Amino acid sequence: MKIFIMGCGRTGAQLATTLDAEGHQVTVLDVSEFSFRRLPADFKGTALVGDGTNDETLKKAGIESAEAFVAVTQGDNRNIMAAQIAKYIFKVPKVLLRVYDPLRRELYNNLGLEAFSPTIIFAQLLKSNLLDRGQ
């Protein structure tokens, strides 16, 4: 699968590394070249310096043929904007994004975006592990 990942932080780099190792065609975008240090030396995908909320950058990077787009920068709003550009302008079939703020995640899920909140997911994980203790 041809996959775009916007944001090469810990999550973005981890996802890119795994997908690349499994043979997917991965393009990672980040505004800072320094972020690409998180990618392994044998990474076969493409690492591009650029802003994923800029439609021209996305076009040049070949988003029109992408099958999936994942927005995992540190900024909720940046992820929301980039995901909408990917989904509604470039018609990428599968678009996922991270939104830390649970309320904003809920709103954009209702508007048709597949948004995930690490805040909710991690809190739930901690809670279930806490309550499972001793069983």
Next chain:
Amino acid sequence: MYIIVIGGGKVGYHLGKALLTESNEILIIEKERSRIEFISNDLGAVCMLGDGCEVSTLADAGAARADMLISVTGDDEDNLVACQVAKHKFNVPRTIARINNPNNEAIFRLLGIDVTINSTDVIMESIQQEMPTHMLTHLMTLHERGMEMVEIKIPADARSVGKKIKDLELPAGSILTLIIHRDQKPVTATPDLYIQTGDQIIALTPTDTEDQLKLALKGK
């Protein structure tokens, strides 16, 4: 009207000031405490500390009863999200976003923002207006009608000089509205008026017909 302004920078502050003089109820939402203090000293208690993109902040601000939300921060993504949250969560009837990157104008419209103000283009147009080499200047876009309002300055070598308005071959749908002959008062552009060198013409023309209009008035 109750108007919420997101962003208390230079634009937000001056916008708030202008809206207040028109006796609106306003609230400026700003993240930086120092800006809040500065604005409050001048305009009174019209500021709120917070992130205008957050649902809870907008709820506290009473967005549900707002008539309009105008987002004028320096970050396009923040302006987009503030407007979308206002529109979809609080049903604010009218949302206006400032756009810093001209590329985003079409994207914002597609994503449901009612009005976009492209600050970069606005500044560029104002500068072009002051450059004598530019014959045609954009004044405003009437998005709903698909029309542009433009100002045209007639140079001495224009092919329309000495012709009557009714004899010009204007693009379909194009209307000349006002003519300002050099050093005179503006007059309505009636069919029998002659175009003269140095005229300023205010015209309405369908979007994408500007080049044809220029050709009709100036020639090559």
